[in-house]
Amino acid sequence: MILARKVPLLELIDLKVHFPVSSGGFLNRRCGIVRAVDGISLRIMPGQTLGLVGESGCGKSTLGRAVVGLAKATSGAVVIRGKNIDNMTTAEKASERRRVQMIFQDPYASLNPRMTIGDIIGEPVMLHGLRSGKAAVEARVKELLELVELSPAYADRYPHEFSGGQRQRVGIARALACEPDLIVCDEPVSALDVSIQAQVMRLMMRLQKDLGLSYLFIAHGLGVVKQISDEIAVMYLGQLVEHGGRQVFQHPRHAYTRALVSAAPIPDPKIERRRKRIILTGDLPNPMNPPSGCRFQTRCPIASDRCRTDPPQMHYAENRHGAACWRTDELDALMPMATSPEPGPTIPVVPQPIADIG
């Protein structure tokens, strides 16, 4: 039984990433700590997608960077396939790092302008010895270009000759060149045109199906995450506020998620007319000095005295739908939803022609 149980591909245990802030100037004193990620536990099973949502500045990108190793964990653990990366040897780390790759937000800044597309994609293949010999590497590059629906003839070109959507495909191909199990997607479509967004999303969904990839999909809007995710985690000011399956959209159990869901238009005029937006006022509080009690209390329309003093813990309901909110049970009365619990329409997976127009 124990052997048959699946080992999570990625497990975060009480992960904290803090950045010291210096005053600069002559003495350069340390004047505070930004708690970008402050105690997050999550797991991703093989072949699954976890959507991570939150406002700008909530720490979601830092979380993604900590997973791939670009940010150093202050405490807590990043466990890959049951092994804590802090306990790995250098050689093990190098091989595990290959299996956890990243797709970056900015398709313009994430490709070296002085390298050809072929060199960019071929480099990881060569570095990790995934193919031996120049011809085999070149063949693999062509294969990867076709996999991301770009013409293999593009291998000799430079990044500046491509559109945003095409560049993002190159970024995906570079990640795939490492033959990863998990790809951290840091807002991979937010810099693209809406029409191109859908194409790239379809591509990513198809790649997941064909290659059995797992994604940690980071986004600031619910819409994009909704299509691709098996599970959704909502982050606020360095902590998780809600975590679960599709119920997170259909029936949010945290006041913050309700506000997020209420902000998205519903593509059904009948329901849309009934939709009431819950407008959040103010900005995200300073992560150097988070509010007492529940971190959302400064902006929460229904915060009580208890919310202002006691930090709520994550409580999971029977359907593995968790929320960290003191007033979960009263939400339906206090913040009613316009929607009937129906999932939003998803974009069907249709084969796409090679290369996009943008």
Add this chain to the structure above:
Amino acid sequence: MLGSIPGSGMAGDPAPVAVAEAYRSPGRQSMRRFLAHKGARIGLLMLVAWLIMAAGAPHIAPYDPDALLGKARLAPSLTNWFGTDQLGRDVLSRVIFGSRISLTLGFVSVFFGLVPGVVLGLSAGYFGGWTDTLISRLIDAMLAFPSIILALVIIATLGPGIVNVMIAVGISSVPEYARLVRGSVLSVKAQPYVEAAWLVGNSSARIMFRHIFANINGPLIVFTTLQVGNAILVGAGLSFLGLGAQPPTSEWGLMSSEGRQFLQRAWWIAASPGLAILSVVVAFNLIGDGLRSGFDPKVRSR
């Protein structure tokens, strides 16, 4: 619009990438913009002329530069275009032979400055932390002295001579190279493509040279070109002061120095090598300007 004239500067034109340009690497595009720069073409022409003179000096010079022709301080004439000097040597021949020393000095001393400067700047910018602190403080200390003073100190230590001048001029430019490279590294290091390079398994050395250095060599090439001209100027200055080439070498700085006592009666002895220095330095500056507009299309070329 002027844009239709072939070869005219099209820098800064935001028009879509032309088909003909589609396969060009960023380096070749810079080259094309460089050649479209009028000043750069003039500078390049001047430099090529000097290089030919330096290479073919024995064949081009009308006289042996050290031969005494009998008549001292002859004014420029058809037989001695630039006249003769205080000992009766042909000034034109000496200027032509002098180009060998000055151009060698320019290139060699830049090499002595470039290599250590780039290594120091790259390490400081890339590794950060105490490596950066150590190197940056060293750079600051060296920058506290004007580079000519620094060169004088090094000459005083090594002793006068043209090779020592090359070393001194080179070393005195190390901090400027290091500072330039460090700054450029810092601006490129945080780019996602550098992070991606690390993520896909590049070693530090590969990231530094293939991913970072390849993207900062534009400003470096411009600076190096200007620095060649500057090194020639400083080298000639040191020879003028008697710290570089020793008589009877035909070296421009030394020739100016020797000719300065005769400035009122025989101006050509000092003026000819002076004009030679001027033209070489101007050539390198024009090329440097052209390169700048080649690497940075936002600076309009004319």
